[in-house]
Amino acid sequence: MKGICGNEKASDVLVSVDLSVIGISIEIRSKLKKMFGYSMEKAVRESLDELNIENASVIVEDFGALDFVIKGRTKTAIERAIKNGGGN
Amino acid sequence: MKKLRRTMLFAPANNPKLLFNTPIYEPDCIIFDLEDAIKIDEKDAARNLLAEALKVVDYGNCEVFARINPLRTPTNDKAPFGELDVRTLVPAGLRRMRLPMCETVEHIEELSILLDELEEKHGIEKRSVKIQASLETVLGVENAREIAACSDRITSISFGSEDYTKSLGAVRTKEGSEIFFARTQIVVAAALAGVDAIDTVWADLGDLEGFKKEVRSTINLGFVGKSCVHPSQVKVVHEMMTPSMEEVEKSLKIVKAAKEANIENGGVMQIDGKMIDIPIIAKAQKIVSLAKGAGLIK
Numbered sequence: 001m002k003g004i005c006g007n008e009k010a011s012d013v014l015v016s017v018d019l020s021v022i023g024i025s026i027e028i029r030s031k032l033k034k035m036f037g038y039s040m041e042k043a044v045r046e047s048l049d050e051l052n053i054e055n056a057s058v059i060v061e062d063f064g065a066l067d068f069v070i071k072g073r074t075k076t077a078i079e080r081a082i083k084n085g086g087g088n
Numbered sequence: 089m090k091k092l093r094r095t096m097l098f099a100p101a102n103n104p105k106l107l108f109n110t111p112i113y114e115p116d117c118i119i120f121d122l123e124d125a126i127k128i129d130e131k132d133a134a135r136n137l138l139a140e141a142l143k144v145v146d147y148g149n150c151e152v153f154a155r156i157n158p159l160r161t162p163t164n165d166k167a168p169f170g171e172l173d174v175r176t177l178v179p180a181g182l183r184r185m186r187l188p189m190c191e192t193v194e195h196i197e198e199l200s201i202l203l204d205e206l207e208e209k210h211g212i213e214k215r216s217v218k219i220q221a222s223l224e225t226v227l228g229v230e231n232a233r234e235i236a237a238c239s240d241r242i243t244s245i246s247f248g249s250e251d252y253t254k255s256l257g258a259v260r261t262k263e264g265s266e267i268f269f270a271r272t273q274i275v276v277a278a279a280l281a282g283v284d285a286i287d288t289v290w291a292d293l294g295d296l297e298g299f300k301k302e303v304r305s306t307i308n309l310g311f312v313g314k315s316c317v318h319p320s321q322v323k324v325v326h327e328m329m330t331p332s333m334e335e336v337e338k339s340l341k342i343v344k345a346a347k348e349a350n351i352e353n354g355g356v357m358q359i360d361g362k363m364i365d366i367p368i369i370a371k372a373q374k375i376v377s378l379a380k381g382a383g384l385i386k
Binding site for chain 1: 104105107108132133136137138139140141143144145
């Protein structure tokens with residue numbers, strides 16, 4: 001049901017995904033949220049769309065990650081959640 | 089112009105910083121590692137991270153490789169990660185891959201069939217995804233000639249000394265007599281097939297003199313490049329593998345004179361009192377090509 005990917009290290013991000021919810025919710029925790037929160041959320045949404053995920057709660061703890069890092073970590077967290085029994 | 093592969097700098101594919109920082113060290117090639125540097129439970133994360141990086145990062149003049157996981161286990165069963173690596177990374181843009189623990193022509197054929205399928209499915213130019221076969225076992229080295237020549241996808245073969253000495257039951261030394269046979273076998277196989285030979289890594293980062301000595305032997309044996317495990321090694325290899333301007337000018341003179349005298353394919357001539365024949369012209373052409381690749385001349 002839940003999947004986590006990433007690290008609490010500079011230039012990385014820790015993404016937690018729960019697929020046992022209804023609808024999409026995305027929480028961004030970042031010192032740079034004011035400047036880059038929108039593009040971080042966009043990276044998460046694109047990842048959800050690419051994997052056809054319609055129901056997910058996503059928490060993003062950012063440590064200065066570029067968008068491609070957020071996408072890679074989000075996709076892996078989703079795949080791990082599916083492996084752990086989550087479905088969409 | 090022939091692509092230079094003097095240095096192949098390893099970087100673990102699960103480190104976000106290295107995925108965009110590694111080009112600043114200006115290696116000829118970057119090899120993002122999905123195999124030994126990545127823990128089993130992080131293979132998925134590394135694969136997905138590299139795939140996303142390949143879609144957006146501009147690696148400039150660096151030729152980008154991934155060292156994928158093997159397609160087969162040592163007992164020849166299907167291995168769990170290799171095929172997934174290829175299926176994820178080729179659609180994301182990967183066009184060069186090092187196949188580790190390559191031992192037989194069948195290993196290349198199996199990978200090539202998978203690449204045929206992916207090129208067709210994703211509209212990628214046919215046969216454009218290339219393979220570097222990594223020979224790192226006794227069997228792989230024994231089959232070097234067949235492997236190097238078995239497919240137009242093979243652009244280079246590389247040597248992995250640690251696994252090789254393990255499979256041989258030999259002790260890996262700095263002096264390297266135990267790997268002399270394998271290194272020469274690989275260079276000869278590559279030359280016969282017309283592909284590049286890439287030498288093994290030097291792991292002792294504290295021993296710069298030892299590293300330089302090994303790079304000198306890398307060059308003398310006929311390898312065109314060396315796998316590097318640290319950015320500091322890149323500069324050393326480039327300095328040692330790049331011809332001096334004096335050599336370049338001398339070579340340009342030979343190439344030009346040979347062309348004018350029409351003896352590029354046979355015959356002899358004299359330049360500055362020295363006899364010049366085909367092998368010397370060929371060496372001069374190689375130096376000119378290397379100088380062009382390194383940006384010393386246009």
